[in-house]
Amino acid sequence: MQGYVSVFPFGAGDALIAADQTGWVSSVDTTTGAVNWVRKLGADAVQAAVSVYLRTGFTAAMQTAYPGTYDIVFAATMNNTATGGFTNNKVFALHSDTGAVLWRFNPLALRVAPCTSGCPMDQVLGQPWVDYERARLYVVSRDGSAGTQNGIWILNIVAGGTLLARFSGGDFTTAPSVLFDNSALLVGDQAGLLHVVDLTTLTRTTNAVASGTAFKGFVWEDVNDAGPTVGRLYFVTTDGTVWCLPDASSTSTCWTRKPVATGTVSQLLPGATSLWAGGSNGLLYQLDLVSGAVTRTLTVGAGTLSVGPVSTETTDELYVGTTDGTLYKITLTNGSLP
Amino acid sequence: MSRRWGAALALLLTVGATPPAARADDECVQQSRRLRVAGGFVEGRLSFVGITANGGTQVGAEFSGTGLRELRIVSAWTDLEEDHQQRVEVFSPDGELYQRFTGAFTATGRPLSVTTRLPADGTSIVDAGLYGAWCVELYLDDEEAPIARRRFTLTAP
Numbered sequence: 001m002q003g004y005v006s007v008f009p010f011g012a013g014d015a016l017i018a019a020d021q022t023g024w025v026s027s028v029d030t031t032t033g034a035v036n037w038v039r040k041l042g043a044d045a046v047q048a049a050v051s052v053y054l055r056t057g058f059t060a061a062m063q064t065a066y067p068g069t070y071d072i073v074f075a076a077t078m079n080n081t082a083t084g085g086f087t088n089n090k091v092f093a094l095h096s097d098t099g100a101v102l103w104r105f106n107p108l109a110l111r112v113a114p115c116t117s118g119c120p121m122d123q124v125l126g127q128p129w130v131d132y133e134r135a136r137l138y139v140v141s142r143d144g145s146a147g148t149q150n151g152i153w154i155l156n157i158v159a160g161g162t163l164l165a166r167f168s169g170g171d172f173t174t175a176p177s178v179l180f181d182n183s184a185l186l187v188g189d190q191a192g193l194l195h196v197v198d199l200t201t202l203t204r205t206t207n208a209v210a211s212g213t214a215f216k217g218f219v220w221e222d223v224n225d226a227g228p229t230v231g232r233l234y235f236v237t238t239d240g241t242v243w244c245l246p247d248a249s250s251t252s253t254c255w256t257r258k259p260v261a262t263g264t265v266s267q268l269l270p271g272a273t274s275l276w277a278g279g280s281n282g283l284l285y286q287l288d289l290v291s292g293a294v295t296r297t298l299t300v301g302a303g304t305l306s307v308g309p310v311s312t313e314t315t316d317e318l319y320v321g322t323t324d325g326t327l328y329k330i331t332l333t334n335g336s337l338p
Numbered sequence: 339m340s341r342r343w344g345a346a347l348a349l350l351l352t353v354g355a356t357p358p359a360a361r362a363d364d365e366c367v368q369q370s371r372r373l374r375v376a377g378g379f380v381e382g383r384l385s386f387v388g389i390t391a392n393g394g395t396q397v398g399a400e401f402s403g404t405g406l407r408e409l410r411i412v413s414a415w416t417d418l419e420e421d422h423q424q425r426v427e428v429f430s431p432d433g434e435l436y437q438r439f440t441g442a443f444t445a446t447g448r449p450l451s452v453t454t455r456l457p458a459d460g461t462s463i464v465d466a467g468l469y470g471a472w473c474v475e476l477y478l479d480d481e482e483a484p485i486a487r488r489r490f491t492l493t494a495p
Contacts, residue, residue, distance in 0.1 A: 021455070047457055080455070081389055081407065123407070125460030142407075142459075145393035171391060173460040190391065190405060190459075213495065214404065216464060238404065238464060238495040264467030264494065280467035305432050306466040323466060324434040 004049040004127070008071070010036070010096065017096075019046030019075050025092075025099060027073075039099035041092050043077035044085065048175070049127035050075045052096060053157065057132040061158045071096035072157070076124035076139055086145045087120030091128065091137070091153075093161060105161040107153070119166060120149050126175030126187070126218070130157075133182050134199065136164065140172035140187050147171060152187065152197060152204065165202040170195050177218040179248070186248055188215025188235060196248045209251050213237040217267030217309065222289065224272055229254075229289045234275055240264035242277060244292055255292030259285040269310035269318070272335050278307025278320050284330070286337045296337040300328055366429075366473035366489040373478060373485050375418070382424075382476050382485040383414045391459070403469045403492040406458040411439075413452045413476050413486075418445035425477040426454050427484075431470030431492075436463075458492075469494040 005018040007030060014030040023043035027036035053062075053072040066072065073094040079085035091105040107119040122142035129138040137155040150166040170189035178185050178199070185197040192214060194207040215237055222232040232254055233245040240263055244254035259265055263280035274286045274295065282303035286296040300307045305322040312318055318330045318337075330337065370381045388396040391405035401409065411426055421444050430436040439454045458464065469492045475484035 021457070045455075045457075047460055078457070081393055086393055142391070147392060173464070238467075240467065264469075266465050266467070278466070280469075305434065306430075306468060308462060308466045323430050323432055323436070323462075323468065 006049050006052065006127075008052045008096070009054065010071075015096070017050050017052070017073060019048075019050055021045040021047070023077070025050065025073070025075050025094065027096070027099060036097075037099040039094060039101075041075060041077065041101075042104075043075075043090065043092075044080040044083070045078045046075050047078040048076050048124050051128045051130050051137070053130045053132070053135075053137075059132075059135050059158075062135050065158045065160075066102070069097070072102060073099075074128050074130070074137055076128055076141075078123040078125060081123070081145075086122050086142075087149070089121040089123055089141060091124070091139055091155065091161065093157070103160045105153075105155055105163070107150075107163065107166075110163065114166070115163065119163075120144060121153070122149055122151070125173045129176050129178055129185070131178065131182070131199070136199075137161070138176050138178070138185050138197075140170075140174075140176050142173065143168065143171040151189070152176075152185075152195065154197070154202065165197075167195070167197065167204045169193075169206070174215050175218045177220070179221055180223045184248060186219040186221075186233070188219060188237075190214040192237065194219070194235075194245075194248065205249070207245075207249060207251065209245060209253060210235075210237055210241075210243055213239045213241065216264075220268065220270050220275075222270060232289070234268060234270050234289075236265055236268055236277065238264065240280070242268060242275070242287060242292070244289075257287055257292040257294065259283075259287070259294055266307060267309040269312065271312075271315065271332075274336065276310045276318055276337070278310055280306045282307060282322075284310070284318070284320060284337065298330065298337045300330075301326060366471070366487045368484070368487045370486050371483070373481065377419070378417055380418045380478065380485075381416045382478060384474055384476050384486045384488040385412045385414065386410065386474075386488075386490045387412060399489060400491045400493065402495075403458070403464070404495045406492070408458055409456040409490070411454040411456060411474055413454070415443075415445060415450045415452070415478075417447065418450065418478075419447045420445060423479050424452055427475045427477070428456060429473040429475070430463075430468045431472060432468075433473075436468070436472075463492070467494070468492070 093102040139153040151170040152167040154165040176187040192211040260279040265277040268277040284298040308321040387410040388401040426439040476486040
């Protein structure tokens with residue numbers, strides 16, 4: 001496995017669902033460790049984390065289209081480039097209770113508009129996004145060996161994974177995200193372009209404010225209830241720069257910061273007044289959301305290993321991992337590092 | 339809980355959980371220790387092929403960390419027959435075990451190559467900025483010492 005695992009409600013408890021580099025998808029009971037099911041997809045590998053459309057969020061149309069009690073698991077492939085992986089990737093929809101395939105989106109085999117001759121799909125590396133309101137699945141992929149293939153794919157889940165729209169002009173290795181008001185899809189590409197898809201009109205614009213350096217991880221929106229930073233966007237690029245944009249269309253930044261002078265930072269996590277990012281130098285950085293200033297640092301472990309992406313469970317603590325497999329829990333004090 | 343915080347729950351870093359192996363050759367340059375097996379000696383060598391974003395291939399030991407889809411670790415075996423297991427252990431620049439790959443193969447006495455795919459883009463290599471000198475070790479069957487060790491370098495963006 002090279003990607004994240006995902007935990008979702010399943011029956012009376014939770015299930016951990018993960019896909020691996022041999023194309024298997026597995027569901028495991030998080031309490032007992034018992035295997036619920038395993039399913040071999042017609043795929044060389046799955047690197048992107050799987051997504052789940054929980055039945056509790058089904059629209060009426062979804063209930064009609066998918067009667068029963070199961071949820072839907074989505075897995076996108078990363079096929080071997082030596083055997084067609086630049087063009088033959090697919091998206092699978094699976095029963096959450098059995099792993100059985102509900103449908104398969106295979107754009108290379110499409111013979112209907114807008115893909116009357118098929119639309120090749122390169123590898124998918126980022127977790128697909130489920131739009132509960134519109135019953136859509138947003139998938140982003142790489143753009144082929146010539147750099148001209150579609151990289152953004154919008155699927156109609158109700159209609160069995162039919163293609164609603166697709167966009168070329170971006171090479172994506174991260175996952176997409178959607179603004180809190182569900183108005184737009186955001187995803188950054190390898191060239192440093194921020195792609196913004198209007199989810200009402202299904203049109204796409206790009207923002208070149210970070211042009212030149214690849215995006216790392218997805219774009220976060222500041223969803224605080226009030227305050228000067230509401231609506232801002234935060235993201236990281238592979239050169240270790242943390243970016244703040246006032247909004248998706250802004251061509252100027254609120255601030256930028258490179259916490260590690262000669263290194264990088266992992267995917268960030270924003271909080272109410274600060275954001276946190278793990279450094280390749282063994283430090284965890286806390287940046288002020290308003291100014292971007294580094295307000296605190298914390299040495300993780302011995303401070304000699306790269307610190308991975310930051311996560312939380314209750315917002316009162318942070319979890320970070322280091323490259324030796326150690327997971328650290330860091331208790332916050334009033335939303336701040338100790 | 340806000341959607342943002344909820345989404346954060348899914349962000350669990352997946353890293354190797356095995357303690358680092360003790361390695362005597364810190365330079366990681368031992369190429370093919372001859373290994374005695376029934377019927378003679380066997381040799382194993384390591385080489386690397388980088389697959390770039392546009393599908394280009396680059397053979398060598400130094401690769402740009404930008405736009406590297408995957409690294410193919412090629413294990414070349416000679417003078418080996420019948421069924422065997424190989425183990426490839428990949429150590430990140432900080433010396434920690436990043437990934438262990440095991441696989442079975444059947445040899446016929448002829449030179450044989452086994453390819454192991456190490457994804458780069460979209461993995462914790464990029465996420466955690468694991469740039470620098472990596473070390474790969476190749477083991478045969480249940481041998482405790484690697485038959486080959488070789489270094490490759492990922493340069494930072």
